[in-house]
Amino acid sequence: MNFNFLSPVSDLVLAHNELLSPHALGRKLKIHSAQQGIPDLEGVAIAIIGVLENRNDINYIGEEFQLNEIRKSFYSLFPGSWNTLIADLGDINRGETVEDTYFALKESISILVGKKIIPVVIGGSQDLTYANYRAYDTLIPMVNIVNVDAQFNLGDSTKPIKNNSFVGKIILDEPYNLFNYATIGYQTYFNSQEEKDLMDSLYFESYRLGEISSDITLAEPVLRDANIVSIDLNAVKGSELSLHQRYSPNGLDGKEICAIARYAGISNKVSSFGIYEYKPSKDDEMTSMLMAQMIWYFVEGVNFRVTDDDFSDENSYQKFITLVDDEELIFYKSNKTGRWWIEIPFLAEVNNKLKRHTLLPCMHQDYLDACNNKVPERWYKAFQKNCV
Structure with a gap:
């Protein structure tokens, strides 16, 4: 080496x-x-x-x-x-x-x-x-x-x-x-x-x-x-x-x-x-x-790293879906650590930088905000970057 x-x-x-x-x-x-x-x-x-x-x-x-x-x-x-x-x-x-x-x-x-x-x-x-x-x-x-x-x-x-x-x-x-x-x-x-x-x-x-x-x-x-x-x-x-x-x-x-x-x-x-x-x-x-x-x-x-972001096993997480201004926001919460993610959708017609549904780490507060019809800022910025 x-x-x-x-x-x-x-x-x-x-x-x-x-x-x-x-x-x-x-x-x-x-x-x-x-x-x-x-x-x-x-x-x-x-x-x-x-x-x-x-x-x-x-x-x-x-x-x-x-x-x-x-x-x-x-x-x-x-x-x-x-x-x-x-x-x-x-x-x-x-x-x-x-x-x-x-x-x-x-x-x-x-x-x-x-x-x-x-x-x-x-x-x-x-x-x-x-x-x-x-x-x-x-x-x-x-x-x-x-x-x-x-x-x-x-x-x-x-x-x-x-x-x-x-x-x-x-x-x-x-x-x-x-x-x-x-x-x-x-x-x-x-x-x-x-x-x-x-x-x-x-x-x-x-x-x-x-x-x-x-x-x-x-x-x-x-x-x-x-x-x-x-x-x-x-x-x-x-x-x-x-x-x-x-x-x-x-x-x-x-x-x-x-x-x-x-x-x-x-x-x-x-x-x-x-x-x-x-x-x-x-x-x-x-x-x-x-x-x-x-x-x-x-x-x-x-x-103390924990693998909690493998969402292929349905028993390892909870999924929450909210509506904000007709936009469906999908959240995931790990059962193992309690950490939260939000899904950034894949835009088929756009030259998407990420090429797949991407999970963006977020906080519980982001989910609560979404429930109150407020778009989480991290989601908005990541979504806009995908569209650029």
């Missing part, structure tokens, strides 16, 4: 790991070390990859960084009652050009997802999400991306890719594989009206920070429908982070960002997960520990 791009975890981290309790996470991982090389990935469910690339950060001034503190924090945590095997494959160093780094990340993710291993990317600038997305070109026909971020990152796609404009590239670059893009936790004052209008015109989803903070469960159906989850640390409230990392006094708190990571883990569809915009500083413990806990919660979620 070609993982030539990866450099081993530093000896400093491995020495620190030896001093930890034998029950700590770090003692149970398969680790890429200079001595042992790349570990055997047999039975591995999750693989951590660091990416030391930040040259497309709009604020880049030549500084380099490393991820040792995050690893030390993560290794020192204790696992839950998991049966999930985790590997740490080390780091992708910055290439000769940023495109070289993108290529290395794309290849690595493509190999891992092809082997049913979930890559957890910890990185520099968030434009690396573009390389993550491109890894799916050969894997699945349509991709859903969820970005946990204060900004939409649509930017001006005619200009070179940056960490604040990579989504524009994803939308406009061929091959066109993007079906849905959703932003969780955006803050209105960081986004231009033009970007908001573009999100609406493309029928993409966006959830304001206030909405998510008042009801974190709103994020669950969106994450249940995602293939790629990308988290920008700038979405997190400044007081929760180290000095150099602080971006905004408002944002998601530590508990909320960990809940989102857990929802991403529980989703049967999420097959890659990334945390970006890490900026080390001297008082680094806060950020590295928060990132470690986010990864911990993601692993916890993966460990």
